[in-house]
Amino acid sequence: MPISTKLRRLAVGVVLHAFAGGVAAGAALTRSDFIKLELRPRVCTMSAHDQQCSTVVQAQWQSSRDESLCLLIVGRPEIKHCWEGYSEGIYTLKLAFSEDLVVELRDPQLQTVLVSEAITVIKEALRLRRKRRQPWSPF
Amino acid sequence: MLDSWPVATLGQLKRTTLARLYGKLDHRTMRQISRTAMFLLLATFVSLDVRAEETDCSEPSADCVEMGQWDISLSLGGGVRTNPVRSNSDIPLLAIPKISYYGKRFFLENLELGVTLHETDSNAFNLIAAPGYDRVFFVRNDLQNVFINSVPSGLYAGAGFVDTTAGRVPVPGNVPLRPRRITYLAGPEWSFSRGRLTGQLNALYEVTGRHKGTEVRAAVSAPVIRRKGELVVSGGATWKSAELVRYYYELENVYEPGAAFNPFLKVAYDLPLSERWALSAFVHYEHLADAVADSPLISEPQVTTAFVGFVYKVL
Numbered sequence: 071m072p073i074s075t076k077l078r079r080l081a082v083g084v085v086l087h088a089f090a091g092g093v094a095a096g097a098a099l100t101r102s103d104f105i106k107l108e109l110r111p112r113v114c115t116m117s118a119h120d121q122q123c124s125t126v127v128q129a130q131w132q133s134s135r136d137e138s139l140c141l142l143i144v145g146r147p148e149i150k151h152c153w154e155g156y157s158e159g160i161y162t163l164k165l166a167f168s169e170d171l172v173v174e175l176r177d178p179q180l181q182t183v184l185v186s187e188a189i190t191v192i193k194e195a196l197r198l199r200r201k202r203r204q205p206w207s208p209f
Numbered sequence: 210m211l212d213s214w215p216v217a218t219l220g221q222l223k224r225t226t227l228a229r230l231y232g233k234l235d236h237r238t239m240r241q242i243s244r245t246a247m248f249l250l251l252a253t254f255v256s257l258d259v260r261a262e263e264t265d266c267s268e269p270s271a272d273c274v275e276m277g278q279w280d281i282s283l284s285l286g287g288g289v290r291t292n293p294v295r296s297n298s299d300i301p302l303l304a305i306p307k308i309s310y311y312g313k314r315f316f317l318e319n320l321e322l323g324v325t326l327h328e329t330d331s332n333a334f335n336l337i338a339a340p341g342y343d344r345v346f347f348v349r350n351d352l353q354n355v356f357i358n359s360v361p362s363g364l365y366a367g368a369g370f371v372d373t374t375a376g377r378v379p380v381p382g383n384v385p386l387r388p389r390r391i392t393y394l395a396g397p398e399w400s401f402s403r404g405r406l407t408g409q410l411n412a413l414y415e416v417t418g419r420h421k422g423t424e425v426r427a428a429v430s431a432p433v434i435r436r437k438g439e440l441v442v443s444g445g446a447t448w449k450s451a452e453l454v455r456y457y458y459e460l461e462n463v464y465e466p467g468a469a470f471n472p473f474l475k476v477a478y479d480l481p482l483s484e485r486w487a488l489s490a491f492v493h494y495e496h497l498a499d500a501v502a503d504s505p506l507i508s509e510p511q512v513t514t515a516f517v518g519f520v521y522k523v524l
Contacts, residue, residue, distance in 0.1 A: 118275070197276040198266045199311055200328065202318060202335070203400040203407045205430035205443045208475070208493045208514055209305060 102184045105133045107175055109187045116168075116193045123191050124166040129173050131185075132158045139184055144172035152178060167191065265330060279524050280309045284489055286518015293497060294346045295508040302516045320352055323398065333400045339413060341392035341424075342447075343457040346512075348389060389457060392419045405431045409445075415453065422453025430475075438480035438488075446472040451500075458504035469498035482519075490517035 108130050114123035129141055140152040141161050153159045165171065167189075174186040266273035274280060288302035310317045314325050316335075323337035345353045394413035401408045411426040428445025449469045458466050477491035493514040502510035 196269065197313075198269060198273045199276055199313070199325075200266055200330075200333065201272055201274045201309075201311070202316055202323070203333070203402060203409055204318065205407050206409050206411070206426045206428035206445055206447075208495075209307070209491070209516075 101137075104135055105131055105137060105139070105175060105185050107131045107173065107185045107187050109173055109189050111189060113190045113192055114167075114171075116191060118194045118196045120193075122166040122168045124164070126162060126164050127171065127173075127189065128160065128162045129187075130158070130160045131175055137184075138178050139175045140178060140180060142174045142176055142180070144174065154178070274309070274311050276311050276313055278310070280307075281523040282307045282520050283523060284516070284518050284520045286489075286516060288514070288516025288518070290345075290514040291509065291512055292346050293502075293507050293509040293512055295506055297346060300345070300349075302514070305516065305518075331402050333398075335398040335400070336395070337398045337411065337413075338393050338395040338416070339411075341394060341415065341419075341453075343449075343453075344389045344391065347457070351391070387456075390417070390419050392417045392456075394424055396423075407431065420452045420456035422450040422456060424449050424453055428473075438478060441477045441479075443475040443477070444473065446470055447495075449498075449501075454500050458501050458506055460505050464504055466500040466504060469500040471495055471498050471501070479520075485522045487520040487522075488518075489520045491515070 110128040110130075111125060114125055116123050131139075131141075134157070136155045136157050138152075138154045138156075140150055141159075143149045143165075146165075149163070151161045168191065170191050171189040172186055173188070175184045176182060177184060269275055284305040284307070285303070290300040290302060292299050306319075308317070308319055316323055316325065321337055321339040323335045325333060325335050327334045340353060342353070344351050392415050395416045396411060396413040398409065398411045400410070406429055408429045409426070411424075413424045413426065415422050415424075425448040426445070427447075428443055430441050430443035432439050432441045434440035447470075449471070451467045454466045454469045458464075473493060473495040475491060475493040478489070480488040482488060491514075495512045495514075497507065497510045497512065501507060
């Protein structure tokens with residue numbers, strides 16, 4: 071096969087691949103792709119003796135268009151804050167938690183999770199060792 | 210007649226021989242009791258379910274401690290340690306402190322300290338240093354008697370005691386007695402657990418240059434009841450070399466003892482009441498070998514330590 075034919079086929083292949091990729095990317099765009107959620111802090115570190123991580127949590131979201139959505143925290147049904155027709159929002163609260171804290175933005179009907187982020191809890195490991203066995207001890 | 214020993218002269222020693230024979234009958238009885246007790250103890254251990262119960266120390270427990278943390282507790286209650294030394298009074302137990310600290314290798318348990326050379330879930334090999342135990346019967350302010358209030362001395366205190374705070378013992382007649390200094394023994398220790406059974410074996414050599422004796426401490430223990438409270442039975446023995454026994458129980462030119470083998474039995478009960486409080490009680494019975502019990506300094510061939518009280522965890 072002549073080299074020119076090979077080059078022509080290769081060029082067609084590249085164009086088709088690029089086109090297909092673009093279509094796929096366009097089709098995958100959803101509402102959640104426009105919304106960005108950031109949590110602070112991103113990580114909460116507990117010492118070995120801490121029972122809980124107690125800190126002020128700030129959740130900030132932004133969108134390239136106006137949104138109506140609600141902020142929820144997994145496992146904390148009492149916490150809910152909603153916005154209607156806003157392109158950004160900040161919600162701050164003090165929380166104590168011992169496991170990873172998952173924050174979600176959902177549609178106003180709370181059916182669909184638009185975006186979620188988590189604050190990771192890192193617990194310092196206890197350094198343990200076996201106690202000396204002393205059956206001889208008088209006490 | 211025995212009670213007159215502290216004021217006796219060397220010439221009166223012969224008159225005590227008959228009484229000592231009666232004492233030996235007691236020794237035999239006590240030996241039988243000790244042997245029976247040891248047999249019962251072994252039978253208990255053999256009958257125990259010895260399935261492996263070793264934990265991997267993933268969280269703090271009675272067997273696992275956090276490194277780098279002080280553990281301080283104080284037992285408050287009532288008890289006594291009988292004093293086998295003639296005319297020295299029993300030692301009341303009112304407050305028993307306990308302090309421990311564990312590093313990665315180093316550990317401190319009250320007056321004992323050591324380094325762990327090798328450790329697995331079921332075995333530990335340590336190098337330890339521990340104070341000589343027998344001094345507690347001679348010197349009231351020995352650190353091993355710390356927090357134990359003194360009581361008035363015995364009937365013959367005036368005649369027999371010479372400055373106990375300086376480490377001296379009753380002086381019968383003109384027999385010179387050396388002071389019992391603080392000694393430390395050091396050596397290897399093997400401890401192990403096999404199912405519920407826990408064991409400890411020490412081979413210690415006196416390193417403070419007082420008598421250069423050796424001591425072997427061996428014991429096993431096992432919980433026989435383990436519900437909310439725990440009842441633990443322990444048994445073991447201490448072998449003391451002649452040098453060590455002589456340092457404490459010899460009367461120069463009068464009595465020269467040999468090595469001694471002292472068996473003991475202990476029953477202890479602990480009941481946690483809260484995070485910081487627990488109820489604790491124990492009885493520890495030690496039978497003194499003839500080499501010790503036959504010493505003119507000794508009036509009783511056994512030592513019983515008993516205590517019941519509340520333990521408060523300070524740290």
